[in-house]
Amino acid sequence: MTEPYDAIILGAGAAGLMCAAIAGQRGRRVLVLEKAEQPGKKILISGGGRCNFTNINTAPDRYLSANPHFAKSALSRYTARDFLALVEAHGIAWHEKTLGQLFCDGSSKQIVAMLLEECAKGGAEVRCDVEVTAVDHVDGVFSVAANGQVLTAKAVVIATGGPSIPKMGATGYAYELARQFGLKVVEPRPALVPLTLGGEDVLFRDLSGVSAPVDAICGKTSFHEAALFTHKGLSGPAILQISSYWRPGDTVSIDFLPGKPAGWLRELKRTAPRSTLRTILKDALPDRLAVTLADRLGHESDLQTLSDKLLDAAEARLARWPFCPNGSEGLAKAEVTSGGISTAELSSKTMQAKKVPGLFAIGEAVDVTGWLGGYNFQWAWASGWAAAQEI
Structure with a gap:
């Protein structure tokens, strides 16, 4: 049996590498174990290969969790600006896209290389x-059996992520381990995932490839971004965002003309009485979408021949067009997994299990799920940093 490590980190993803780098630089003897043939595989494919590594608008209200307050401590102590400073210290050029999303100018490989360099700086072995x-x-010591060897450590950090994108090797191992040590797990489910349509909505599949900026609404939550019709249903940033809030049986409503004032169709009836709904919609939306919506509304006549009541009903439908998804494309297409190791089992300051001293859980393995756009990476950096302060 080898000399004990201060910590063995399971998983060389974003959270695991961050935790290893910081703990190593704090003088801890750290070992990272990764089942894939290379570290940071999900980092490498993120952001179209350019890694949307954080979001400058990071705030706790951009995260879903059974405990909405849990993420506050870690996110406030290691911020998006802190990670950006690290990126800049490594000379990695970056740019901001919409809604505060930060990407590498070059490649996701730069972020993985930076993390490995930081691990090496602290002597952390990967x-x-x-x-x-x-x-x-x-007796207060963890034993980890791996590749025929038994390794020991004072602490073990679960950083194996969730089961989304299984083709990348993702599994639910984090949850198995948590349950083994008596920690509760919030039911995992796909998040940031395309939704599928059936029934009457299946007609919209004919619009596959058509995209438009919309408001996607579920319950009291809405997102203003692009929606994309696919051969299976609905996708695009607005849909991926709202999917984290959607539950089977819920309706997702789409406002196809966000920002239109109440009574806009009545006003057009007055100023352009010979217009039709089809021509009006074609002016504002892609042709195929405009035609489909106009056909479904069913009013071919000029506005001047339609009653105000009919116009108000059409306006209301366009502002809250209901879709009833029959499911999602599942973990295979989900960017992240919602749910995970219950935050009730962990210290929000240290990410350590309350019942099992020395056992930590960080990143996507935990029941904290961010919005699309760099938020989940920021949770990985912040939670990994928080755990490293305690190791």
């Missing part, structure tokens, strides 16, 4: 292609 077969805890 081993890939390692299969962990057992984790035990006896």
Whole structure:
């Protein structure tokens, strides 16, 4: 049996590498075990290969969790500006896209290289292609069986993520481990995922490839971004965002003409009486979408021949067009997993399990899920940093 490590981190993703780098630089003896053949695989594919590494608008209200206050501590102590300072210290050029999203000018590989360099700076060892077969805890010491070897440590950090994008090797191992140690798990489900349509809504699949800026609404939550019709249903940033709030049976409403004032169709009846709904919609939306919506509304006549009551009904429908998704495209297409290791089991300051001293959980493994646009990376950096302060 080898000399004990201060910490063994399971998973060389964003959270695990961040935790290892910081803990190593604090003088801790750290080992990272990764089952894939290389570290940071999800980082590499993120942001179309340019890594949307954080969001400057990061705030706790951009995260979903059974405890909406849990993320506050870590996010306030390690901010988007802190991570950006690290990126700049490594000379990585970046740019801001819409809604505060920060991307590398070059490649996601730069972020992985930066994290590995930071690990090396602190002497943290990263081993890939390692299969962990057992984790035990006896007399305050953790034993990790991996590749035929038994490694020991004072602390173990669960940083294996969630089961979204299984083709990248993602699994629910974090939850198995949590349950083994008596920690509750909030039911995991796909988040930031395209929604599928059936029934009458299936007609909209014919619009596959058509995109438009809309408001997507579910309950009291709405997002103003692009929606994309697909051969299976609905996708695009607005839909991915709202999918995290959607539950089976819920309706997702689309405002196809956001920002229009109440009574705008009555006003057009007065100023352009010979217009039709079809021509009006074609002026504002892609042709195929405009035609489909006009056909479904069913009013072919000039506005001047339609009653105000009919116009008000058409206006209301366009502002809250209901879709009843019959499901989602599942974990295979979900960018992240919602749910995970219950925050009630962890310290929000240290990410340590309350019942099992020395056991930590960080990143996507935990029941904290961010919006689309760099928020989940920022949670990985912040939670990894928070755990590293305690190791």
